[in-house]
Amino acid sequence: MSGLTVGIIGMGFMGSVHARHYRDNGRVDRLLVATPVEQEQKIARERFGAEVFSDYRSMIQQGQPQAVSICTPNFDHYEIASWLMQEAPGIAILIEKPLGVNDQQVAKLTKLAAGHQSPILVGHSLRFAGAYIKGRELLRQNAIGKPCYLEARYKWFKDFSKFPAWKRDPELSGGGFLMQSGLHMLDLFVWYADSPVVEVTGHAEDLYFKDFPVEDTFFGTVRFANGVAAHLVGSSATKGFIDYGIEVYGERGAIKVESVAVPGGLDIDNHSVSLFTEESAYSPSGALVIPSAPKSDFWKDEINHFVSCVLDGTAPIVTPADAKIVMDVCFALYKSAALGGKTIRL
Ligand SMILES: NC(=O)c1ccc[n+]([C@@H]2O[C@H](COP(=O)([O-])OP(=O)(O)OC[C@H]3O[C@@H](n4cnc5c(N)ncnc54)[C@H](O)[C@@H]3O)[C@@H](O)[C@H]2O)c1
Known part of the structure; x- marks a missing residue:
């Protein structure tokens, strides 16, 4: 399998970091970005050559990515990740830390993640x-x-x-x-x-x-x-x-x-x-x-690891269960x- 399509949800500070390293990875053919903010859509298009969507559900449904990065504010991680885990079991997920903003969210996501069919990595970058x-x-x-x-x-x-x-x-x-x-x-x-x-x-x-x-x-x-x-x-x-x-x-x-x-x-x-x-x-x-x-370049190595989880079957080194402990x-x-x-x- 080669030529990955990756979607990034959120194009603020961390979304741009992910986009840069996907672009430079060499194994990612298509980059999709979902953000409601026009200025960020422009950056995604012009700086990263991404196809742009204003909503992550349309990005998933129309763009058909095999993997996504969740780079939205902390409070959104739960809604987006739980939707993906329930509606898109074939999509690999890189979820930025924190896994959730309260213990109920983290417990529910960890449970859902255990049944997800594709790799899930949590962005504990160090x-x-x-x-x-x-x-x-x-x-x-x-x-x-x-x-x-x-x-x-x-x-x-x-x-x-x-x-x-x-x-x-x-x-x-x-x-x-x-x-x-x-x-x-x-x-x-x-x-x-x-x-x-x-x-x-x-x-x-x-x-x-x-x-x-x-x-x-x-x-x-x-x-x-x-x-x-x-x-x-x-x-x-x-x-x-x-x-x-x-x-x-x-x-x-x-x-x-x-x-x-x-x-x-x-x-x-x-x-x-x-x-x-x-x-x-x-x-x-x-x-x-x-x-x-x-x-090293730890953010770059994290993205390269995630791509390898998707394409080579490498086991994610920080799973939701690992993140839950933290x-x-x-x-x-x-x-x-x-x-x-x-x-x-x-
Ligand atoms: N691993 C690390 O070292 C590290 C470093 C910084 C930030 N982070 C994490 O990354 C995440 C983002 O932080 P940031 O600093 O980039 O924040 P930010 O505010 O700069 O960016 C958030 C982006 O999400 C977009 N957004 C909000 N709701 C959305 C939605 N429903 N769909 C699509 N886009 C949406 C906003 O428009 C914005 O572009 C946070 O969870 C943060 O904890 C991790």
Whole structure:
């Protein structure tokens, strides 16, 4: 099978990212785009050579794609994905994170997905970032022994006042910092700790963007059945400062995957990976910087993986069932925060 027809639903920031990588994939013949916004239809046509529809149902019925990407605002994921899973069982689906904005939506979608006949991938993008893959590989290769403690730092000033309105509305987004950004770190926790979550404690804060009803900062602790504890220090209230990455502390040493800040933001594909152990050949800074941490393009690799799921039968590496585990942690953390930091058992 070759010459894939792919439909993208939503042509904002993430829809454009998907379109670029489908266009460059080499195995996608036709690109379809559904968005109700005329300016975005123009971009889809002119920049990506897409056939354009104003509604996703007509795109599916008239365009007959074999695969679709859902890149709409968070609140729409459930309606669109559940429609596709019920009406179009032969279509492969890449659904952007989050899987849903509340636990009922996530539970229903996970159930529907289990009966879907075609691959479904959820866009937990850091699982495609070379440095994070390398950090986890080191952990699995026993480079630092059994892990004890994980710490994720996601400090990156993002100007809420310039966000699309839906991102500032908790009903439409499902939440602020944690749902929109911190979710990537919760995903790393679950992926790295590789053990069921047993309890969480969280605190949501409005420290900088006090005028918006979504939190700009979240501090969370997640405990796993294997004894690992993980702590998230996450904030968009960090003007002029970026610190993004994860540290893994084990019985014999530590692994640090660290962001590289560049003018105007962060180069997520250009993290460095360092290993700290007593046996290492120490660099002057005390760490062995892993030279083989591959530079990747994680969004591109995610799209290429999805195309391979459709055309080659590759198993999706983040299924709705995997995403549900992360979403359950996220919802439990919000519940804890709403109860003033009460410990929530899962
Ligand atoms: N994986 C990642 O790293 C990552 C990064 C950013 C955003 N995202 C996710 O991608 C999704 C989109 O975020 P964004 O930043 O692109 O938002 P955005 O507001 O820039 O884009 C959303 C688009 O959806 C369109 N839209 C709304 N309802 C629609 C409908 N019913 N049918 C078709 N189009 C519709 C809007 O016109 C807009 O083009 C979100 O769920 C977000 O969480 C993921």
